[in-house]
Amino acid sequence: MLKGRHLIEPMDFSIDELEEIFNLADEIIANPENFKDICNGKLLATLFYEPSTRTRFSFEAAMYRLGGKVIGFSEPNSSSVAKGESIADTIRTIGCYADIAVMRHPKEGAPKVASFYSNIPVINAGDGGHQHPTQTLTDLLTIRAIKGKLSNLTIGFCGDLKFGRTVHSLIKAMSRYENIKFILVSPEELKVPEYIKKEVLEKNNIEFEEIEKLEDSIQKLDILYMTRVQKERFFNEEDYIRLKDSYILDKEKMNNAKKDMIVLHPLPRVNEISYEVDEDPRACYFKQAQYGMYVRMALIAKLLGVC
Amino acid sequence: MVSINSIKRGVVIDHIKAGYGIKIYNYLGLDKAEFTVALIKNAPSNKKERKDIIKIENAIDIDFTVLGLIDPNITINIIEDEVIKKKIKLSTPNRVEDVIKCKNPRCVTSVEANIPHVFFLLDEEKGQYKCQYCDELHTFSEV
Numbered sequence: 142m143l144k145g146r147h148l149i150e151p152m153d154f155s156i157d158e159l160e161e162i163f164n165l166a167d168e169i170i171a172n173p174e175n176f177k178d179i180c181n182g183k184l185l186a187t188l189f190y191e192p193s194t195r196t197r198f199s200f201e202a203a204m205y206r207l208g209g210k211v212i213g214f215s216e217p218n219s220s221s222v223a224k225g226e227s228i229a230d231t232i233r234t235i236g237c238y239a240d241i242a243v244m245r246h247p248k249e250g251a252p253k254v255a256s257f258y259s260n261i262p263v264i265n266a267g268d269g270g271h272q273h274p275t276q277t278l279t280d281l282l283t284i285r286a287i288k289g290k291l292s293n294l295t296i297g298f299c300g301d302l303k304f305g306r307t308v309h310s311l312i313k314a315m316s317r318y319e320n321i322k323f324i325l326v327s328p329e330e331l332k333v334p335e336y337i338k339k340e341v342l343e344k345n346n347i348e349f350e351e352i353e354k355l356e357d358s359i360q361k362l363d364i365l366y367m368t369r370v371q372k373e374r375f376f377n378e379e380d381y382i383r384l385k386d387s388y389i390l391d392k393e394k395m396n397n398a399k400k401d402m403i404v405l406h407p408l409p410r411v412n413e414i415s416y417e418v419d420e421d422p423r424a425c426y427f428k429q430a431q432y433g434m435y436v437r438m439a440l441i442a443k444l445l446g447v448c
Numbered sequence: 449m450v451s452i453n454s455i456k457r458g459v460v461i462d463h464i465k466a467g468y469g470i471k472i473y474n475y476l477g478l479d480k481a482e483f484t485v486a487l488i489k490n491a492p493s494n495k496k497e498r499k500d501i502i503k504i505e506n507a508i509d510i511d512f513t514v515l516g517l518i519d520p521n522i523t524i525n526i527i528e529d530e531v532i533k534k535k536i537k538l539s540t541p542n543r544v545e546d547v548i549k550c551k552n553p554r555c556v557t558s559v560e561a562n563i564p565h566v567f568f569l570l571d572e573e574k575g576q577y578k579c580q581y582c583d584e585l586h587t588f589s590e591v
Binding site: 227228229246247248249250251253254257268269270271336 | 552554555556557558559560561562563579580581582583584585
């Protein structure tokens with residue numbers, strides 16, 4: 142039963158509960174007109190303490206498509222936060238007006254604080270570099286929809302695996318499914334944190350390998366999850382220059398990939414995927430953004446208990 | 449050998465890891481005590497090579513959770529009429545509230561006042577705790 146629950150981190154929901162959300166998302170995708178009024182009379186509050194156009198639009202579009210309405214702010218200066226109001230007080234007040242709240246905050250753990258004081262469901266829409274659970278739901282639904290399964294897959298993550306919260310969350314989430322293998326492609330400086338390797342991969346006996354060159358293993362992958370290599374993370378600019386081009390996914394690299402491999406990216410893309418790849422039917426990152434809206438529709442409906 | 453008289457009524461905090469006595473002494477505010485207090489450092493020990501001991505000639509309330517956090521091997525002896533009336537063995541607490549503050553500058557606790565600082569035990573051997581908000585790891589030695 143998901144009614145009234147909060148979503149603060151991806152592991153808050155069991156595999157069965159996720160399946161409930163994904164099944165509803167499938168129904169919405171198949172027959173969107175059947176769901177266009179289910180949130181009639183309901184209000185979603187978007188509490189965005191930092192700008193995030195895509196995530197906010199995705200939630201707003203989701204609520205409008207369910208027939209609900211949206212209130213909120215997209216930067217703290219336009220709210221009582223500018224007067225120094227605490228998160229606890231903001232959410233208690235918002236709970237008097239809205240039926241469900243979505244929070245984006247630069248500080249890690251802020252949505253969790255909100256959930257402790259809230260009488261309405263709180264959805265974490267990203268808290269600093271910590272968690273972004275609805276991106277994980279998006280990634281899972283996309284994989285499930287396109288590959289038809291969430292097990293027996295070899296997934297490559299490429300780019301900044303150290304600071305990429307979407308990577309950490311998806312590794313954790315995918316680790317709960319059967320026969321998953323990971324190929325982790327990154328420069329030495331941006332490898333997956335040790336705690337992920339120890340507590341998630343090694344603890345669950347999950348097969349993984351760490352490599353530096355994407356072309357060495359692209360042919361083994363069912364899914365390639367690209368992320369940005371961020372210049373600001375490097376101490377030495379020479380290292381950045383040496384490595385940044387290794388992680389530009391282009392047609393040539395795609396030629397060595399499986400015919401049914403899919404390319405995902407949490408977006409926004411900068412230059413890590415060449416525009417020429419967009420034409421390739423295996424490039425699924427824009428479909429992924431669309432699945433993001435559908436999974437948020439399903440999530441809102443489930444947490445409100447209208448479906 | 450240093451000789452410290454036995455106490456009539458009070459508390460003896462024994463088997464403190466050598467060097468940690470002063471932390472407990474400071475945490476309990478014993479520097480301001482107006483009753484008799486003895487901090488014994490590097491006393492010989494059968495279990496370990498050296499240990500610290502604190503003897504307090506007064507019945508005071510002690511937060512066992514915090515002492516367990518500093519050193520779970522500590523033993524507390526409650527003394528009445530010069531005999532041990534109660535012996536308390538400590539353990540590493542699973543949950544710690546408002547004892548240590550999260551040092552992660554990106555943690556919500558750095559901006560949100562009036563919320564408890566809560567940590568959960570992650571690795572007993574290493575004494576590692578995880579902040580309930582940001583998951584940052586901390587160790588008991590920071591107390």
